[in-house]
Amino acid sequence: MSELTPITVARGDGIGPEIMDATLRVLQAAGARIAPEFIEIGQQQYLAGHSSGIAPEAWDSLRRTKVFLKAPITTPQGGGFKSLNVTIRKTLGLYANVRPCVSYAPFVRTLHPQMNLVIVRENEEDLYAGIEHRQTDEVYQCLKLITRPGCEKIVRYAFEYARRHGRKKVTCMTKDNIMKMTDGLFHRVFDEIAPQYPEIETEHLIIDIGAARLATRPERFDVIVTPNLYGDILSDIAAELTGSVGLAPSANIGDHVAMFEAIHGSAPDIAGKGIANPSGLLLAAVMMLVHIGQPAVAETVHNAWLRTIEDGVHTAELHGSLSIGRPFGSMDFADAVIERLGQRPEQLAAVRYTQADARGAAPTAAIQVKVQRRAPAVKTLVGVDVFVHAADVNPDALAGQLCALATPSLALQMITNRGVKVWPAGFPETFCTDHWRCRFVAPQGQAVTHADIVGLLQALTAGGVDVIKTENLCTFDGERGYALGQGQ
Ligand code: NAD
Numbered sequence: 001m002s003e004l005t006p007i008t009v010a011r012g013d014g015i016g017p018e019i020m021d022a023t024l025r026v027l028q029a030a031g032a033r034i035a036p037e038f039i040e041i042g043q044q045q046y047l048a049g050h051s052s053g054i055a056p057e058a059w060d061s062l063r064r065t066k067v068f069l070k071a072p073i074t075t076p077q078g079g080g081f082k083s084l085n086v087t088i089r090k091t092l093g094l095y096a097n098v099r100p101c102v103s104y105a106p107f108v109r110t111l112h113p114q115m116n117l118v119i120v121r122e123n124e125e126d127l128y129a130g131i132e133h134r135q136t137d138e139v140y141q142c143l144k145l146i147t148r149p150g151c152e153k154i155v156r157y158a159f160e161y162a163r164r165h166g167r168k169k170v171t172c173m174t175k176d177n178i179m180k181m182t183d184g185l186f187h188r189v190f191d192e193i194a195p196q197y198p199e200i201e202t203e204h205l206i207i208d209i210g211a212a213r214l215a216t217r218p219e220r221f222d223v224i225v226t227p228n229l230y231g232d233i234l235s236d237i238a239a240e241l242t243g244s245v246g247l248a249p250s251a252n253i254g255d256h257v258a259m260f261e262a263i264h265g266s267a268p269d270i271a272g273k274g275i276a277n278p279s280g281l282l283l284a285a286v287m288m289l290v291h292i293g294q295p296a297v298a299e300t301v302h303n304a305w306l307r308t309i310e311d312g313v314h315t316a317e318l319h320g321s322l323s324i325g326r327p328f329g330s331m332d333f334a335d336a337v338i339e340r341l342g343q344r345p346e347q348l349a350a351v352r353y354t355q356a357d358a359r360g361a362a363p364t365a366a367i368q369v370k371v372q373r374r375a376p377a378v379k380t381l382v383g384v385d386v387f388v389h390a391a392d393v394n395p396d397a398l399a400g401q402l403c404a405l406a407t408p409s410l411a412l413q414m415i416t417n418r419g420v421k422v423w424p425a426g427f428p429e430t431f432c433t434d435h436w437r438c439r440f441v442a443p444q445g446q447a448v449t450h451a452d453i454v455g456l457l458q459a460l461t462a463g464g465v466d467v468i469k470t471e472n473l474c475t476f477d478g479e480r481g482y483a484l485g486q487g488q
Pocket of ligand 1: 019071072073075085246261262263264265266267268269270276277278279280
């Protein structure tokens with residue numbers, strides 16, 4: 001018998017303790033060689049003044065065990081509280097969110113019996129950076145940050161996952177017809193990496209049609225890789241399509257630490273009743289067992305669970321014509337899985353995890369993605385976008401004021417409002433807010449200096465212009481590093 005693997009366990013809020021107890025009971029009965037260390041997270045920690053819902057000492061356990069089995073928590077309403085999940089993902093570098101979504105028809109009712117896909121969602125970037133500002137009376141901003149290393153890691157992870165699991169196709173979804181620079185980078189990196197996996201079919205879909213097709217024909221997808229926000233939305237849609245959000249597990253994978261949890265929340269509406277389905281967390285624990293090198297136990301638990309579902313042992317939210325008896329409670333369901341340890345499903349496809357999975361081909365952690373940082377480009381400053389707060393002003397009047405104040409090294413080229421060009425040659429019909437993006441470039445197109453920009457800002461502010469912020473306009477190795485703006 002090999003040593004016990006320490007894991008960090010949090011029982012969470014709402015239904016969390018019920019489904020965690022049920023899950024741990026199955027793991028123990030199946031002979032999982034784990035040594036749980038319990039930490040406190042969630043509502044009590046938020047209320048105790050820990051703004052991210054986790055006590056400082058809990059991080060020590062996470063950093064020591066590097067494996068986290070987490071029950072859902074309740075996020076308190078109101079300001080001042082940070083998302084625990086976002087904090088853990090970003091602090092511990094859990095860059096890949098892996099969400100398998102599988103149908104178990106006919107035992108779980110679904111319109112999509114053939115569905116078996118995995119969503120690989122980028123987990124650290126995008127609009128989730130939490131960099132938000134109120135800039136004017138009328139305008140609020142959230143920064144969308146997409147990085148080349150972030151794209152390379154997640155796209156490569158998705159292809160490695162597909163290769164090691166015998167998956168045939170990877171679909172990339174972005175909105176790069178609109179966000180040409182940020183989502184465009186994600187798509188470009190996908191196109192760069194795809195040829196290194198010639199045995200895998202690839203496609204790219206714009207996220208709107210991609211989401212529509214996922215909702216109507218999910219069986220056409222295999223692995224989907226996508227930026228953070230789209231992945232967040234798509235993975236809930238996909239889980240719901242399988243018939244129940246209560247069944248779906250997820251893994252959050254980083255180079256050093258991995259976190260495993262159900263995708264659903266703390267379900268306060270049914271908390272304390274002992275009726276919640278522990279399956280999402282149990283299947284997350286199966287992913288964890290593979291991750292920590294116990295594929296045989298993972299296989300035993302997963303196949304027993306499939307057999308349990310097949311035998312009609314169902315919790316309340318799954319109860320239907322193929323269910324036996326009354327709905328099973330969380331613990332009775334766990335006991336039914338335990339009774340079937342060693343059995344395999346007869347109609348649903350049995351799973352197989354091997355030691356090779358654990359060593360080099362694990363669904364999760366054994367995939368190590370290395371990103372080569374590139375040499376810095378030659379960066380040339382060519383202008384500046386000055387964002388201005390001005391109410392009750394028309395674009396021509398604002399342009400007149402700015403042109404009169406501008407310094408010789410930087411001339412006003414255009415003004416946009418919410419991205420629509422309003423000067424020169426704007427349309428009177430365009431609705432304008434109090435937030436103006438004013439682009440200044442060198443009159444002859446020559447390079448400019450930071451001192452030129454500081455000089456311009458001094459002149460504008462001395463003239464009474466309310467400058468909110470600036471964005472430098474640069475070229476990188478001669479390539480434009482900024483959008484031209486709508487209407488151009
Ligand atoms: P939810 O997933 O908790 O519940 C949505 C619906 O699904 C409810 O009707 C619930 O009863 C049902 N449901 C969920 N899990 C179930 C299970 N295992 N068995 C049977 N039915 C189940 O979503 P919500 O109501 O939007 O959120 C409740 C709380 O959970 C909120 O505070 C939210 O912030 C939090 N939340 C936490 C996590 C997490 O910790 N990872 C994720 C999502 C939501």
